[in-house]
Amino acid sequence: MTYAFRAYEYWLASYRRVWRGTIFSTILNPVLYLSALGVGLGKLVNRGHQLGVPYLHYVAPGILASTAMLIAAFESAWPVMGAIRWTRQFHAMLATPLRVRDVLLGHQLYALTRVGIASAIYLVVIAAFGAIHSWLAVFAFPAALLLGWSFSAPIAGLSGWLNREEGFNALFRFGVTPMFLFSGTFFPVSRLPQGIREIAYATPTWHGVDLLRGLTLGTASLLPSLGHVAYLAAWVGGGLWWARRTLTRRLVS
Amino acid sequence: MGSQAPLIHARGLVKRFGDLTAVAGIDFEVGRGESFGFLGPNGAGKSSTMRMIGCVSPRTGGELSVLGLDPDHDGPAIRARLGVVPQQDTLDMELTVRENIVIYGRYFGLSRRELKARADRLLEFVQLDERAGSRVEPLSGGMKRRLTIARALVNEPELLLLDEPTTGLDPQARHALWDRLVRLKQQGTTLVLTTHYMDEAEQLCDRLVIMDRGTIAEEGSPAELIRRLSTREVVELRFAGEPPAIEESTFNGAVARVEALPDRVLLYTDDGDALVPVAHERLHPQSVLVRRSTLEDVFLRLTGRMLVD
Numbered sequence: 368m369t370y371a372f373r374a375y376e377y378w379l380a381s382y383r384r385v386w387r388g389t390i391f392s393t394i395l396n397p398v399l400y401l402s403a404l405g406v407g408l409g410k411l412v413n414r415g416h417q418l419g420v421p422y423l424h425y426v427a428p429g430i431l432a433s434t435a436m437l438i439a440a441f442e443s444a445w446p447v448m449g450a451i452r453w454t455r456q457f458h459a460m461l462a463t464p465l466r467v468r469d470v471l472l473g474h475q476l477y478a479l480t481r482v483g484i485a486s487a488i489y490l491v492v493i494a495a496f497g498a499i500h501s502w503l504a505v506f507a508f509p510a511a512l513l514l515g516w517s518f519s520a521p522i523a524g525l526s527g528w529l530n531r532e533e534g535f536n537a538l539f540r541f542g543v544t545p546m547f548l549f550s551g552t553f554f555p556v557s558r559l560p561q562g563i564r565e566i567a568y569a570t571p572t573w574h575g576v577d578l579l580r581g582l583t584l585g586t587a588s589l590l591p592s593l594g595h596v597a598y599l600a601a602w603v604g605g606g607l608w609w610a611r612r613t614l615t616r617r618l619v620s
Numbered sequence: 621m622g623s624q625a626p627l628i629h630a631r632g633l634v635k636r637f638g639d640l641t642a643v644a645g646i647d648f649e650v651g652r653g654e655s656f657g658f659l660g661p662n663g664a665g666k667s668s669t670m671r672m673i674g675c676v677s678p679r680t681g682g683e684l685s686v687l688g689l690d691p692d693h694d695g696p697a698i699r700a701r702l703g704v705v706p707q708q709d710t711l712d713m714e715l716t717v718r719e720n721i722v723i724y725g726r727y728f729g730l731s732r733r734e735l736k737a738r739a740d741r742l743l744e745f746v747q748l749d750e751r752a753g754s755r756v757e758p759l760s761g762g763m764k765r766r767l768t769i770a771r772a773l774v775n776e777p778e779l780l781l782l783d784e785p786t787t788g789l790d791p792q793a794r795h796a797l798w799d800r801l802v803r804l805k806q807q808g809t810t811l812v813l814t815t816h817y818m819d820e821a822e823q824l825c826d827r828l829v830i831m832d833r834g835t836i837a838e839e840g841s842p843a844e845l846i847r848r849l850s851t852r853e854v855v856e857l858r859f860a861g862e863p864p865a866i867e868e869s870t871f872n873g874a875v876a877r878v879e880a881l882p883d884r885v886l887l888y889t890d891d892g893d894a895l896v897p898v899a900h901e902r903l904h905p906q907s908v909l910v911r912r913s914t915l916e917d918v919f920l921r922l923t924g925r926m927l928v929d
């Protein structure tokens with residue numbers, strides 16, 4: 368693990384050059400989203416009273432989840448391929464005592480750091496908008512990390528596997544963006560037509576959103592929540608296993 | 621080498637990528653304090669061999685020990701004591717010169733305080749101290765290469781692996797780099813390098829192997845190889861049109877060997893000057909040049925091809 372922290376330091380050093388810009392948008396984005404969707408769009412949506420809570424309160428954990436997912440997906444895509452091909456920093460690391468697993472974990476720690484910073488800010492903003500109903504919301508932070516990890520791990524695997532960065536366009540167009548829109552983030556999955564609905568239920572995003580929503584609204588019950596956690600953890604485990612394989616093939620051949 | 625165990629020992633070392641055999645069973649040993657070279661053309665298997673020594677590429681077959689350890693089992697322990705200058709730079713262009721060294725030193729678990737001192741010392745050594753705070757991106761190729769060498773020295777390695785340290789650099793930058801490497805050698809660092817420049821091999825290597833298509837063709841010191849496998853001098857003839865057919869017998873035993881290349885004919889002899897008038901008289905070349913034999917001639921003799929084409 369100490370080896371992984373050495374790799375993590377590299378990512379922190381390169382993040383240090385750009386963090387100011389990202390912090391600004393990380394604070395601004397939730398404020399904008401919650402104002403536009405929660406308050407603005409919410410005025411229309413709330414008329415139906417079908418959600419049981421104000422739309423702002425409903426959508427806030429969805430926005431948190433999609434942000435965790437997007438940051439994690441992004442950080443495991445281009446930066447990982449870059450460390451293989453462009454900066455070749457993974458090759459530099461592997462010429463030292465670091466091993467593939469250290470290189471992988473060091474980067475995952477960094478991706479989760481990015482997810483963690485954004486999630487913490489979002490939670491504060493969500494609380495400021497009055498959208499937190501329960502002390503259970505303290506668990507929303509680790510839950511957001513877990514959701515992020517369920518993306519960052521397998522996408523690191525994909526980055527090791529892909530031969531060209533064009534593959535990421537497909538990933539985001541046909542994978543991440545639909546999940547962002549249709550996995551219970553902005554409206555209940557039950558509104559989706561049958562067939563599509565089942566797909567939505569299978570996405571890690573839906574499990575993350577449902578978990579987070581239960582925690583911020585205080586409606587979570589133990590077993591389903593543990594189920595979500597187990598499902599997301601399975602993506603993490605499978606993703607790490609695959610990533611180690613693809614990165615080994617790519618870097619140590 | 622004496623009674624000391626070799627730093628690197630390879631027997632029947634093989635590397636395959638699918639159907640392609642990059643290294644086809646090679647034997648070599650490198651002793652402590654030695655400067656050892658792999659000389660060979662593109663695709664000879666030099667980098668594949670270096671990557672196996674550097675424990676970033678598992679061997680397909682044969683024996684390999686580095687610093688007395690087995691790369692298959694002790695990769696991290698071996699790499700902790702190696703310095704690696706890969707063929708392709710792995711510097712982070714966005715970070716500064718100094719940051720590149722410090723971050724790399726952290727991979728070895730060195731403290732930041734220690735690294736600050738080492739970075740100063742190393743940057744001075746490679747004459748980059750004035751650029752310590754600048755980003756890597758705008759540096760010249762030669763500077764980047766020197767930075768890579770400084771970085772490779774951050775863990776005070778016993779063994780420095782240099783894969784084509786000066787390829788792509790202009791002559792001045794190459795000489796600056798050679799100068800640093802000679803210094804390291806004098807300080808007792810064991811150097812293993814690959815190159816396809818014969819002058820580099822002659823400058824830097826105590827001993828070298830000539831590699832071609834995954835095998836080792838010959839081994840020895842540069843002078844010894846030249847002595848053993850070539851003549852003392854070479855007469856190069858260039859012709860205006862099609863060169864005439866030339867045989868060794870044309871010169872009554874004064875020429876040991878004739879090599880006809882696309883653009884010139886080489887006559888291998890022990891006394892070039894004596895041959896010049898004869899060559900003029902009998903062959904009417906456009907130009908004649910007498911030079912000493914080099915490793916290039918050795919390579920040509922062994923493989924029938926030139927090193928750099």
Ligand SMILES: Nc1ncnc2c1ncn2[C@@H]1O[C@H](COP(=O)(O)OP(=O)(O)OP(=O)(O)O)[C@@H](O)[C@H]1O
Pocket residue numbers: 620637640641642660661662663664665666667668669707816
């Ligand atoms: N990772 C790899 N996957 C597949 N083939 C490879 C790989 N690395 C090297 N090869 C092949 O192995 C052979 C030897 O390559 P290697 O890089 O060892 O040669 P080299 O002597 O270093 O050449 P150069 O002077 O061009 O650097 C080449 O045919 C090369 O294409």
Ligand SMILES: [Mg+2]
Pocket residue numbers: 666667668707783784
């Ligand atoms: Mg090479």
